[in-house]
Amino acid sequence: xxxxxxxxxxxxxxxxxxxxxxxxxxxxxxxxxxxxxxxxxxxxxxxxxxxxxxxxxxxxxxxxxxxxxxxxxxxxxxxxxxxxxxxxxxxxx
Numbered sequence: 001x002x003x004x005x006x007x008x009x010x011x012x013x014x015x016x017x018x019x020x021x022x023x024x025x026x027x028x029x030x031x032x033x034x035x036x037x038x039x040x041x042x043x044x045x046x047x048x049x050x051x052x053x054x055x056x057x058x059x060x061x062x063x064x065x066x067x068x069x070x071x072x073x074x075x076x077x078x079x080x081x082x083x084x085x086x087x088x089x090x091x092x093x
Contacts, residue, residue: 006077013072020072024065031058 034054041047 010076013076017069017072020065020068024061027061028058031055031061 031054034050034057038047038050038052038054
């Protein structure tokens with residue numbers, strides 16, 4: 001794949017990461033709203049259900065976002081790496 005394809009792939013992967021972050025922010029907002037509604041209706045029976053569901057959803061979304069971001073970043077092509085044969089850097093013997 002040439003330099004044009006590499007750049008397009010990296011741009012698309014960055015776009016996918018941005019869209020996944022926006023979706024995660026939306027889902028986390030709904031989770032926090034669920035927790036807040038559950039805590040606000042504390043004296044009622046079963047107030048813990050929205051708190052538990054919101055907490056579980058919040059943690060699940062963050063876990064999935066971290067896994068997806070790690071996977072997409074591993075698919076990005078490396079750029080700016082220059083390998084010169086015979087050159088020894090400051091940390092190499």
